[in-house]
Amino acid sequence: MRFPHRPLVLAIAATIALPLPILAGESELTIVDAYVRMVPPGSPNTAAFMTINNSGSSKHKLVQAESPVARRGELHTHINDRGVMRMRQVPAIEIDAAGQTQLKPGGYHVMLLDLQASLKEGDTVPLTLRFDDGSTKEIDAAVKKPQTVMPAGDGAMKH
Numbered sequence: 001m002r003f004p005h006r007p008l009v010l011a012i013a014a015t016i017a018l019p020l021p022i023l024a025g026e027s028e029l030t031i032v033d034a035y036v037r038m039v040p041p042g043s044p045n046t047a048a049f050m051t052i053n054n055s056g057s058s059k060h061k062l063v064q065a066e067s068p069v070a071r072r073g074e075l076h077t078h079i080n081d082r083g084v085m086r087m088r089q090v091p092a093i094e095i096d097a098a099g100q101t102q103l104k105p106g107g108y109h110v111m112l113l114d115l116q117a118s119l120k121e122g123d124t125v126p127l128t129l130r131f132d133d134g135s136t137k138e139i140d141a142a143v144k145k146p147q148t149v150m151p152a153g154d155g156a157m158k159h
């Protein structure tokens with residue numbers, strides 16, 4: 001008398017399988033070229049940059065970023081205030097569906113405030129990124145001197 005139970009088991013399996021495409025949302029986001037700008041010892045703040053790729057069909061937002069090397073992490077952008085570039089905190093950084101957003105000098109960045117350690121070139125800084133769907137990503141960002149940093153997507157030497 002086992003056969004009558006099989007359709008029920010299959011129905012349960014199908015129900016369990018349904019939420020999976022939603023859970024897979026987290027892996028739609030990939031972070032590449034993450035780095036933290038090296039600053040002189042004693043500097044209170046620095047910034048982290050990266051490229052966030054979204055292979056999914058819906059927009060995502062980065063809503064929070066933090067690191068154990070800084071007491072506080074904020075999301076910032078730069079605005080041109082009558083010819084003067086100023087940083088502004090933003091509540092979120094959007095990544096379009098099937099698109100990418102670059103966090104780069106002069107634009108979006110993760111501000112790391114009140115550094116708890118001096119950062120040396122070659123160090124690796126852990127970052128935790130939180131997105132609007134509740135998912136988080138743990139990434140490692142290499143500490144780089146500003147002059148050794150190439151603009152994202154521009155690997156060739158330019159003179």
Ligand SMILES: [Cu+2]
Pocket residue numbers: 047076077087088109110111
């Ligand atoms: Cu900033």
